[in-house]
Amino acid sequence: MAAYALEAEGISKFFPGVKAxxxxxxxxxxxxxxxxxxxxGAGKSTLMKCLIGIYRPDDGLIRIKGEPVQxxxxLDALRSGISMIHQELNLVPHMTVAENIWLGREPxxxxxxDHAKLNKITQDLLSKLNIRLKAEQMVGDLSIAAQQMVEIAKAVSWNADIVIMDEPTSALTEGEVAHLFTIIRDLRTQGKAIIYISHKMDEIFAITDEVSVFRDGTWVASDQTASYTRQSLITQMVGRELTQLFPKFNNDIGEEVLTVRNLTQKDKFHDISFSVRRGEILGVAGLVGAGRSEVMESLFGMTAFDSGExxxxxxxxxxxxxxxxIEKGLAFLTEDRKKxxxxxxLSVMENMSIVNMPEYSAKAGFVSHVQMAKDCMEQIRRLNIKTPTMDQIINNLSGGNQQKVLIARWLLAQPKILILDEPTRGIDVGAKAEIYRLISELANRGVAIIMVSSELPEILGMSDxxxxxxxxxxxxxxxxxxADQETIMSLASE
Structure with missing residues (x-):
């Protein structure tokens, strides 16, 4: 047996204006x-896309079990024994679970x-992984968390020797994460090599054996996970110490700016009543399926509620x-940035400025490109968005930088009520600190903020x-x- 399941040596990849x-x-x-x-933006996902055949490296060598591959x-990579769970879901919503898992290789x-055999082998696979889904279910009818489990089943179905998992728990509950870890341990026992990408430190120390750290497209270090502390790992990642992750100000909280009374939407949520005051951060906690996102979408006019005011x-x-x-002063950062x-x-500038376009075209009916570019560049600097130019297509940016562009979009609109649904999902620890600082600054200026999050440290660290x-x-x-973790979890599982 080769000493390494996978070796990547001297891999380089360039895009226009970017050395990824x-x-x-x-x-x-x-x-x-x-x-x-x-x-x-450190290059993790780019390297994984080189390993799985989405990108071809501009330089370097990849070996599988000691043998050079290109x-x-x-499909070539999958047949060579590498499968991947992507950070962004890659499922076909109008197909069944079975059809998605075996797409292109159906019996x-x-x-x-042969749909009977297709459904049987799928149900056998789901049972083996203890995933409680039906082969015949339409993927579009599933929650994001359930779709994530379908992605996991699809990756395992290839019986690959190397499985790449890019942010596999971003939409999973605590119980589902434990379930995934059971699957990972089983794969490890079978001799599989798992490459695990996550910004959640607790997961890294709970499930991994070794760690490699990248920064700005370069390799920094590799070592046994046990050799790291949380702080030493963060320092290697960001190149500096983060002394205060949650920079919460003691704001002067003002009068109520948003009041919700008895809001109800059939089969989604019932009798929702709460208020948010100027300068206040209201954290919204709960397990997946609690109805948090549905309430926020209804407040923003994306879906209609049946009763309430x-x-x-x-x-x-x-x-x-x-x-x-938007006219009434609301802004909404959605949970699923891609969808x-x-x-x-469109470009970074177009994505950032689109909500504020009426403002830029207010004079004589023509768009003021000079002012638009000035404002967007200011947000790029303020949020430390890593992009070669404002004209870069946003799909070429990392997930975290895409998230920052969405936040910048709503900052340009200058809202008085800001709804954030999972604002740091898929965001690295350095970027999280920047976003927390920004949220605190906005609250300090009197913006009323509703922050939905599945991360309890985030809820506890930022909420009033x-x-x-x-x-x-x-x-x-x-x-x-x-508020503490035990009390919140007790209320979330009543």
Whole structure:
């Protein structure tokens, strides 16, 4: 047996104006879980795309079990024993679970897909992985968390010797994460090599054996996970110490700016009542399926509620579309940036300025490109967005930098009520600190902020009050002095 399941030596990859990888190396042993760590834009996902055949390296060598390989495409890599769970879901919503898992390699009978056999082998695979889904379910009807489990099953179905997992737990509950770890340990026992990318430190120390750190497209270090502390790993990743992750100000909290009374949407949420005041950060906690995102989408006019009322500055307000919400001073950073946030084929500047376009075209009906470019460049500097130019297509940016562009979009709109749904999902620890600082600054200026998050340290570190939801209902609203992880989890699982 070769000493390494996978070796990448001197890999470089260039894009117009960007050196994404600069002679990086990675060695992964069979039967181990190897973490790949670094800030957004460090080159982790780019290297993985080189390994899986999406990109062809401009320089360097890849070996599988000691043998040099050069992949023509993703299918070539899959057939060579490498599979990948991508950070962004890559499923076909109008197909079933079974059809998604075996797409392009379905069992055939008399020239047609053998659906009976397809569903059977899928159900056997799901049972083996203890994933409680049905082969015949439509993927588009599943929650994001369930779709993530389908992605995991699809990767395992290839029986690959090397499995890349890029942010596999971003949409999973605590119980589902534990389930995934059971699957990973089983794969490790089988001698599989797992490359694990995550920004969640607790996961890295819980499941991985070795760590490699990247920074700005270069390799920094590799070592046993046990050799690192949380702080030493962060320091290697960001090149500096983060002395205060949650820079929360003691704001002067003002009067109520948003009041919600008895909001109800059939089969989604019931009798939701709460308020948010100027300068306040209201954290919203709860397990996946609690109805948190559905309430926020309804407040922003993306979906209609059946009963209840919304008041802004004490005035009953009808919000029946996002455009009306924006006019009333609301902004909404959605949970799924790819599906409902970004225009992937447009540039960074176009994505950033699109909400504020009426302002830029207010004079004589012509767009003021000079002012638009000035404002966007200011946000790029303020949020430390890593992009070669404002004209870069946003799909070429890392997930974390895409998230920063979305935040910048709403900052340009200058909202008085800002709704953030999972604002740091898929964001590295350095970028998280920057976003937390920004949220605190906005609250300090009097913006009322609602922050939905599945990360309890984030909720506890940033919130003035915490609203907890379970199965479409509010189970408690806690002052920060009375909020702790145990109390929140108890309310979230009532």
């Amino acid at each position: 990888l600069n002679k990086v190396s990675l060695r992964v042993k069979p039967g181990t879980v190897h973490a790949l760590m670094g800030e957004n 992949f023509e495409d993703t 055939m009978k008399y020239g047609f897909v 919304v008041l802004i500055d004490g005035v009953p307000t009808k919000i029946d579309s996002p455009s009306v919400a 409902s946030g970004l225009f992937l084929v 009050r915490v609203m907890v939801m379970h199965e479409g209902r509010i189970t408690g609203i806690l002052d920060k002095e009375n």
